[in-house]
Amino acid sequence: MKNVLVIGFSTRNAICSGCRAGYNMYAIDAFCDQDMLRCAADARRLVPEGRFDSKLIDPSVLMEAIESFGVDFDAIIPASGFETLELPGSRYPVLQNNLAALEKVTDKSRFAELLGSMDMPHPQTYSYSELDSASFPLMVKPACAGGGIFNRVVHSQEELDNYILRLQSDQMHLEIDDMVFQQYMSGMPASVSLISTPDRACTLAVNEQLIGVPWLTRLPFAYCGNVTPLLTPYANQMKNIAEELITEFGLIGSSGVDFLITDDGPVPLEVNARFQGSMDTVELATGANIFEEHMQAFEGHILQERLTEPVYRQYAARAVMYAEQRTRITEQAMDAIDRKQTADIPRTGDIIGENEPVTSVISTGHTRKNVMGEIEQSVMFIRQRLNVE
Template identity: 60%
Template sequence: MKNILVIGFSTRNIICSGNRAGYNMYAIDAFCDHDMLECARAAIKLDIGEGFHAENIEISDLCGIIDSFGIEFDAIIPASGFETISFPKNYPILCNDHDIMKEVTDKSRFARLLSSLNLPHPQTYSLSEIENINSPIMVKPACSGGGILNRVLYDWNDLQSYLDSLNRMHIQLTEKDLVFQDYLQGIPASVSVISTEDRASAVAINEQLIGIPWLTGLPFAYCGNITPLYTPFSDQMKNIAENLILELGLVGSSGVDFLITENGPVIIEVNARFQGSLDTVELSTGLNLFEAHMQAFEGKLPEEPRNREYAARAIIYGDRNIEVSAHLHEKILEKRSVDVPNTGDIVGPDEPLTSVLSTGNCREEVIREARSSVMFIRECLDLDSPQENGPRTESTYVQNIK
């Protein structure tokens, strides 16, 4: 296999990993970041607009975009947001079974599965049950990731306020599209797993950065990772993750999200795709996750890697409407940045602007370096006049060829 197409909302980390592994990488995504374009042979930018959902895209339109590359792809990999799309059988789709993906990505169905397996997870409630619950409840869309839309309900009246806020964002969800769970507190974490049809290997345990105030104003937004995470529950989490991935029948790169509570680890969800922790896992272990993913579909697992150093990825969210000036673009590139927006890109409030990476000998060192880079970029951002443009949108498909 040589020519690989990746389709997802944000494909930068996958494209760059595949490029480092020696593949000819092509992309369809919503951002076409500067550094992704440097690693891709060609890329097409999707028009996501407001309230876009990948499953609403006409499959004939998506196939038309694929065909427009004029490349005979050896494999097409659905990434973030496109995992459950059902493609025509004549396309070389490299992914897990469609029915499995539907069950894993729907948080309501997944909660029922965990209950049947007697695995620790937050208690999940029906809409009628939460009217009589006095403790705080976490509400989240059943089929959405990233934590951007997650909120805590303290009483029944908060639900309507939450739905109203979704409508203002042009997100059309009803009570039936939501999941209600116990609100638990602890350390957010994930286990990165590579699996074949009959074997699974946990290759890293990662700390998740969630709702970090110097990165975002959103309370539960995913803000990056630190690898490795050492915890007394490491072996337990690895065993749970490996057995769960095998039980689900997943192949390739997957991640199991946990919350490490005072009573032990609790499973939050499974991401049956490349995860946002890809950068830190690769930097910390030296493992190329794209190559490991491809080899897993051939029945091969990598040797268990060792952590060489600590690595962090910190995602900076915009706090207002921002038009990326040439000056800001250059300043972002002065740091160890990834997901770098292009000059002229428009980033809306609470949208990811860019990410910074750091490596070091301990957690404190990588946090300190990452935070220094973030503060530098924020100061540069403040030098630019606030813009009144709307969030990133595209009126048409745009092709960028290296």
């Protein structure tokens, strides 16, 4: 198996990992970042009108893009935003989890019900019609969208109503039925990265999640990257919960479970049955090639070393830097980005909208303090050289 197509909102980490593993990688995504293009044999940029939602994309448009490569693909892999991809009539095998299982884990309302049925701790989750029995503050979030950019804490009915109106008038055009409302819980965001076959799940790493970091974004709950490893007394408990969940759903390949570590212990929040944003830091911290292990898992194989506890060689961090204002990527900005260890690299002339990601900054080292210090310095260096449009 050599020719592999990845379809996702952002495919860079999977494409580059697959390239390092020796595959001929092809991509369809929304960004076509420079570093992805350097790793890909070929790529197509998919820019749908309105919000980026795979369910709104006509399958015939995807099929046309797939056939335009002129390549006989050995496999198609759905990535971020395309987990439940359906390609009726496709002549290529799609390495994909069971759609019924995916629908259970991608819908936050259904997933909360499943956690309750498994007697696992979870934030109480409501639909809009059930809010009479809810207490503020509440976390408001899209039922199926990721990234945290639309997540907000509301403290009153008035604040909730005002935020819903904003969402409905925004570019996303989210409706009440697209949202879930959860009991607000405070704690440290974390995740567990796993690889699995239908009957066994193994933990690759426990990660810290960077969420709403003020010097990276103005959005309070936006995903801003990861630090691997997260050394916590709850690591074994999180590992056991994550492996139980992945096995329960029979998921295959690379998956992640998001947690909130509260004063009462870790609370699972959601499952991501796809390559995760932590892929860079897990690979750098452990030496794994997650793409190769994903492919092997669909053949029913897990590396022998995965049957033991995760082994970390170093700390690794990835920080996603968001634009504070509408920004043009000038030659000066590109020079600054190229001088630092970066990923998700834009092109000269690109326009980055307010609160949209500009680039990712990477660092490795022997301590968390060192890697985060280096990343903060790099982010400040790049930000000072960005041009407001």
